[in-house]
Amino acid sequence: MHIKNGVQKCLKVNGNKYQTEAAEITDQYGFSEIPAIIFNGEYDESIQRSTRANVHRTLCNVLKTTKHLLPGDC
Numbered sequence: 567m568h569i570k571n572g573v574q575k576c577l578k579v580n581g582n583k584y585q586t587e588a589a590e591i592t593d594q595y596g597f598s599e600i601p602a603i604i605f606n607g608e609y610d611e612s613i614q615r616s617t618r619a620n621v622h623r624t625l626c627n628v629l630k631t632t633k634h635l636l637p638g639d640c
Contacts, residue, residue, distance in 0.1 A: 591604055622640070
């Protein structure tokens with residue numbers, strides 16, 4: 567599945583829930599940068615920097631690493 571289609575499908579069902587959770591996490595940790603990238607419940611500055619440089623590449627790499635995407639999906 568192409569990454570854009572997968573994200574759109576997920577957000578169509580869970581978008582409001584995820585937006586609320588993101589706001590709560592931002593408030594909880596007092597992040598100065600929006601969006602702060604939380605992966606597996608943890609903030610990782612290296613993922614944050616990578617995302618700033620190229621969000622598509624970073625998401626693809628993370629999702630391939632966790633077996634949520636196949637290498638050809640990105």
